[in-house]
Structures are given as C-alpha cells and as structure tokens.
Amino acid sequence: MTTEKIFENNRDWVNDKLTLDKNYFEDLSKGQSPEILYIGCSDSRVTAEELMGAKPGEAFVHRNIANMVSNLDLSSMSVINYAVVHLNVKHIVVCGHYYCGGVKAAMDSVDLGILNPWLRNIRDVYRLHKDELSKIENEEEKYKRLVELNVQEQCINVLKTAEVQHAYRTRGITVHGWVFDINSGKLIDLNVDFDEIVNRIAEIYRID
Ligand code: CO
Numbered sequence: 001m002t003t004e005k006i007f008e009n010n011r012d013w014v015n016d017k018l019t020l021d022k023n024y025f026e027d028l029s030k031g032q033s034p035e036i037l038y039i040g041c042s043d044s045r046v047t048a049e050e051l052m053g054a055k056p057g058e059a060f061v062h063r064n065i066a067n068m069v070s071n072l073d074l075s076s077m078s079v080i081n082y083a084v085v086h087l088n089v090k091h092i093v094v095c096g097h098y099y100c101g102g103v104k105a106a107m108d109s110v111d112l113g114i115l116n117p118w119l120r121n122i123r124d125v126y127r128l129h130k131d132e133l134s135k136i137e138n139e140e141e142k143y144k145r146l147v148e149l150n151v152q153e154q155c156i157n158v159l160k161t162a163e164v165q166h167a168y169r170t171r172g173i174t175v176h177g178w179v180f181d182i183n184s185g186k187l188i189d190l191n192v193d194f195d196e197i198v199n200r201i202a203e204i205y206r207i208d
Contacts, residue, residue: 034060037083040095041067046180051187060087066102066150067094068121069157084163090173092158096151097180103147125153151177152192159198165208
C-alpha cells in the first residue's frame, strides 16, 4: 500500500461519512466518551476497531507488542489511568491473539536485543504457569495456551493498578480477557473469573 493510496482512501472515507451525515466530523470533534478500553497487540492482522465493529469514538485503544501491561511502561500505565479516571470507561479488555510473534519469540532461546526486556515479561508468565504448560506436548497447543495465559496475566496486571482497584470497588468496572483467532477471525472470551482472582491476590496487591 503506497502512502498516496492512503491519502486517496482517506478522501473517499471522508466523502462516504459526509454523504451519510454531513455533521459527522463536526460531531466527532466535540469529544469522546468511549465505554471500553482495548489493550491489544500491534500485529497488523489484529485490527482492534474492525474486529469489534467499533466506530470512531467507541473504543479507547492501546496496542503494543504482545498486548503487555507492564507497571514500568509509562505509556500503558498512562492509557489505563486516563481511560479509567478521566474517560470513566466501563470495561477494560486485554485482547491477545493466536499466532502472536511476540509470544512465539518469548518461547525461543534467541537474543533479540531491545526486545529482550519486553519479552522477558512473557517468559515470566511461562514460569508462573510452567506446571500447566510443560504438560502440553503439542507445541502449537502450548503456544496457544501461552497466548491465553499471557492475556490472563496482563489482565491481572491491569487489576494491580490503584485506579482500576478503586474503580472496581466503587463503580464495578469490569476486566475481560479475550483472544482473537486469526485462523477463523473469531473473538474468544476466555471467561476469566476476575472476582475470584481479585480476592485471591488482594492480600498481596491491594493498594486502594
Ligand atoms: Co501479537
């Protein structure tokens, strides 16, 4: 795709929107009140808004390699803070995906330079769930399960922040762990029981 083509597409898109509603962009410029914060992977095949059918204004989006939520990452921490405290989102989703290159890289013994500390967080997920993962003999199944467990652990990282703990107690914000299956296009809800997890880890991580 050339950059010229992108600008051509943009002109077509503006025309399409204005044909349906001449105030479309004027209305958009007034502000945003999305109900969902979506944290997903940067992978070009996992298009946050398109796979959810979300229109402009409906989803606050953060994407990075392997949909990580690290408490030392100022970017994801700022996104969560802004979405929860200022936009008052009702739901936070961490959406991973099968065939994630970041997760695959974390399963290999390879030096990837600046990516090492980032992917190290996924190796920690592997270590936390080593008992379960080491029982899976099929490599593809193990890879898929690590994608799911990584989503679950990143959701738990979301729940370790003070602002989410506060919103969880005071206004019932919900956290969801999803996986996008590139092979079928389907979104899968991992149905993680976060009430149970919050109760289990509160003794250690509660800060609000
Ligand atoms: Co990925």
